[in-house]
Amino acid sequence: MSFSARELLLGAYEAFNRKGVDAFEALLAPELRWQERARSAAFNPATREEVLSRMRALPSWREVLMEPQDVLEADDRLIVVVRERPRAGARNAPEERTRTHVWTIKDGQAVRLEIYRKRSDAMWSVVGYLRLLERLHAYLRPRTYVEIGVSKGHSAARALPGTKIIGIDPAPRLFDPAIASTVEVFRYTSDDYFANNDLSKALDGRPIDLAFIDGYHMFEYALRDFMNLEPYCSEQSVILAHDCYPISRETSTRERTTAVWSGDVWKLVVCLREVRKDLDVHVVDVRPTGLAIITGLDPNSTMITSGYDEIVSRYTPTDYDVLEESKEERLARVDNDWEAITQLLPEPYQDTSDGSDDDPMESVSSTKSYRRTGEPASP
Numbered sequence: 001m002s003f004s005a006r007e008l009l010l011g012a013y014e015a016f017n018r019k020g021v022d023a024f025e026a027l028l029a030p031e032l033r034w035q036e037r038a039r040s041a042a043f044n045p046a047t048r049e050e051v052l053s054r055m056r057a058l059p060s061w062r063e064v065l066m067e068p069q070d071v072l073e074a075d076d077r078l079i080v081v082v083r084e085r086p087r088a089g090a091r092n093a094p095e096e097r098t099r100t101h102v103w104t105i106k107d108g109q110a111v112r113l114e115i116y117r118k119r120s121d122a123m124w125s126v127v128g129y130l131r132l133l134e135r136l137h138a139y140l141r142p143r144t145y146v147e148i149g150v151s152k153g154h155s156a157a158r159a160l161p162g163t164k165i166i167g168i169d170p171a172p173r174l175f176d177p178a179i180a181s182t183v184e185v186f187r188y189t190s191d192d193y194f195a196n197n198d199l200s201k202a203l204d205g206r207p208i209d210l211a212f213i214d215g216y217h218m219f220e221y222a223l224r225d226f227m228n229l230e231p232y233c234s235e236q237s238v239i240l241a242h243d244c245y246p247i248s249r250e251t252s253t254r255e256r257t258t259a260v261w262s263g264d265v266w267k268l269v270v271c272l273r274e275v276r277k278d279l280d281v282h283v284v285d286v287r288p289t290g291l292a293i294i295t296g297l298d299p300n301s302t303m304i305t306s307g308y309d310e311i312v313s314r315y316t317p318t319d320y321d322v323l324e325e326s327k328e329e330r331l332a333r334v335d336n337d338w339e340a341i342t343q344l345l346p347e348p349y350q351d352t353s354d355g356s357d358d359d360p361m362e363s364v365s366s367t368k369s370y371r372r373t374g375e376p377a378s379p
Helices: 003-019 048-057 119-127 129-140 190-196 219-232 266-275 308-315 321-330 338-342
Strands: 028-034 044-047 064-074 077-086 097-106 109-116 144-148 164-168 183-186 208-213 233-242 280-284 291-295
Touching (some): 003 064, 003 077, 028 048, 044 048, 097 119, 119 129, 129 208, 129 338, 144 219, 190 219, 208 219, 219 266, 266 280, 266 291, 266 321
Parallel strands (some): 144 208, 164 183, 208 233
Antiparallel strands (some): 028 044, 064 077, 233 291, 280 291
């Protein structure tokens, strides 16, 4: 990201505060993807005129001043922490608050705008697991995607258009209708769902191409999720599991005592690497708590199913000490480096030889670092 891109954005905010929404016209690309509100999860494609029209209609854009408080650079994106306050005479403006805007600038124009309530959420989207998940969808182009633990839909929003998306969550909070309309959500715990439903019917008879385990943060729950997903996979499928590279002992206990909590899901990796040596299991050290990539699946395996009780009894008591001794080795750590990650993946599931794009998510680049603009880059 060049220094001029930062100045371009700061100038756009200054003009917006003087002239209103129309000041963004020169900044926006003719076509872009955007979230119109912080509670949105989808990155909706729109024209410049559609975005401006929507901004004029929303009090959260039309009736506020936006004052940048901090600007950080992350590869091809700028993260802008903005203080919003009502304009003079505003009638429907929200009260003073802070939002974080994430802009993707290409050739001097914004091709993407993301909006978050929390700065931390914006960071995970830019340099964390959500960014990596987006890249995985873009590279693999899965035809079918199953997600356990949907929540607000921020991870499901990373799937490509046309993907058959199945979500399993007993209490999803899909506030964004654009996500709710593209994800078929089954309101069950994952245990109840698999006990009473045939996932292959929901997938129209096709196998799972990509699955993401992000449910209850305990080892045995994650193990059952894996055990229940694998029979619906093919040998080329990929299962991902969140929270498999814990930050510390305190954040990886079975009982939550910290704000950031990954539970003891990390034991899934230790277990699979020892019990299922036929699998390829690695963990990408991506913020905040890692993402496991599991390949080499065998839909006919009964090793875990037949030995489930014994496996749980063996691995549940495992102490964090085993990681303090050799964390990188026990969890098969991989740097958050895209070139290294692609070596762990199968070939894309859908043909990409149409010449449209060598990289279907061109705006998604390396996810390893970020810095405030104006600071020197790390050597």
